Amino acid sequence: MDAWTRFAESIFRINGLLMQAGEGITRPLGQSSARWQVLGGVGYGPRTVADIAKSIGHARQSVQRVADALANEGLVVFRDKPDDKRTSLLELTPAGLKVLTAIYNRQVKWSARITRKLGAEQLDAQAAALIEIAKVIASDVDKP
Amino acid sequence: MDAWTRFAESIFRINGLLMQAGEGITRPLGQSSARWQVLGGVGYGPRTVADIAKSIGHARQSVQRVADALANEGLVVFRDKPDDKRTSLLELTPAGLKVLTAIYNRQVKWSARITRKLGAEQLDAQAAALIEIAKVIASDVDKP
DNA sequence: CACAGATTGACAGCACACTGTCAATCTGTC
DNA sequence: GACAGATTGACAGTGTGCTGTCAATCTGTG
Numbered sequence: 464m465d466a467w468t469r470f471a472e473s474i475f476r477i478n479g480l481l482m483q484a485g486e487g488i489t490r491p492l493g494q495s496s497a498r499w500q501v502l503g504g505v506g507y508g509p510r511t512v513a514d515i516a517k518s519i520g521h522a523r524q525s526v527q528r529v530a531d532a533l534a535n536e537g538l539v540v541f542r543d544k545p546d547d548k549r550t551s552l553l554e555l556t557p558a559g560l561k562v563l564t565a566i567y568n569r570q571v572k573w574s575a576r577i578t579r580k581l582g583a584e585q586l587d588a589q590a591a592a593l594i595e596i597a598k599v600i601a602s603d604v605d606k607p
Numbered sequence: 608m609d610a611w612t613r614f615a616e617s618i619f620r621i622n623g624l625l626m627q628a629g630e631g632i633t634r635p636l637g638q639s640s641a642r643w644q645v646l647g648g649v650g651y652g653p654r655t656v657a658d659i660a661k662s663i664g665h666a667r668q669s670v671q672r673v674a675d676a677l678a679n680e681g682l683v684v685f686r687d688k689p690d691d692k693r694t695s696l697l698e699l700t701p702a703g704l705k706v707l708t709a710i711y712n713r714q715v716k717w718s719a720r721i722t723r724k725l726g727a728e729q730l731d732a733q734a735a736a737l738i739e740i741a742k743v744i745a746s747d748v749d750k751p
Numbered sequence: 752c753a754c755a756g757a758t759t760g761a762c763a764g765c766a767c768a769c770t771g772t773c774a775a776t777c778t779g780t781c
Numbered sequence: 782g783a784c785a786g787a788t789t790g791a792c793a794g795t796g797t798g799c800t801g802t803c804a805a806t807c808t809g810t811g
Contacts, residue, residue: 466727466734467718471625473737478622479664480744481615497797513759520623525798527760532796549759549806573747574611580743583610589736590610593617596733599724600624603717641767657789669768671790676766693776693789 488569492562498538501529502555502563505539509552538562632713636706642682645673646699646707649683653696682706 485496494502504515504526516526530553533539538559541551555563578586629640638646648659648670660670674697677683682703685695699707722730 465718465722466730467722467725470730470734470737473734473741474618474621474625476741477618477737477744480741481618484744484747495796511759521797522799523759524761524800529797531760547759547807551760574609576747577744578609578611580747581611581740586610586614589733589740590614590617592733593614593621596725597617597620597624600621600628600721603628603720603724639766655789665767666769667789668770668791672767691777691789695790 484573488573489566492565492569494562494566497525497529498533499563499566501526501533501553502538502559502566505553505555505559506563509542509554511544511550511552513550515553533559628717632717633710636709636713638706638710641669641673642677643707643710645670645677645697646682646703646710649697649699649703650707653686653698655688655694655696657694659697677703 482496485499489495489499500519500521501515504510504518512527512530513523515530516523519526530539534541534553537556539553540556542554544550544552626640629643633639633643644663644665645659648654648662656671656674657667659674660667663670674683678685678697681700683697684700686698688694688696
């Protein structure tokens, strides 16, 4: 197994652990990582579904489905967007804000716990190195 | 945004790029990353579905579904396992071997291209660092 | 102002991973 | 050898993400 494969496997491993942690944070609150991302997208003010999709890098229709589910459960509401009759603004309800806040609190504790163990400097250095590697991979996409 | 979040986002970014590259490698051959993993699991000799699932860290039933699909398309066959009547051994057909070899060739080229740009030493160092971080995350799982 | 092209949500369908349940079968213990 | 517990595939159902198509609506160009 070559260095690149070892590297890729370490990424898969950490990604899996992060996803698992995300589930661990959201699940006790009856949510999920996908729902968290959408709720978080509305956290700083009303936005359209298409807007949120762009910002988190997911397909518009994936976000739409999650948003519809959240609206059904009363965590968000669709409000008319005055200047565009096609779409509407997604807005947190009090219940939605409560859930998002609870998730945020859990996330902060988790983040602080890990940062204490690993050190912000090391994490920043790793992140910077990974972003450089990401650029190289991205520039290679579609080559095979 | 704290260091830990920046780190997590860099992992998500690279993971996404790796998945994308995996699709790029397998898609022209009518396959996918999931199918690749299962084909690869049988590459060194017949194995059971449950066995493959364990080795790649996926749910048994997820692998079962992919294996059934591969069998339907004639890339693998189920052969009786003499000492266990519940299960069967999954084995590559000549067609399956052909596909797996083609995928392997594409993967090797891609891997070599990236390693040339980034250097095996850097990749190994990163992988080692990430594995250490993974241990810390893993030891924290279920804490929140 | 007209109109081509982009954007949007609704609808439909697919791939992949997970979970849980069930009956058949295997394994280890007594 | 009997029997409790683990393992296995079949079946069924869920969540998440993707794609494509369609009609309504917006936007920018001329």
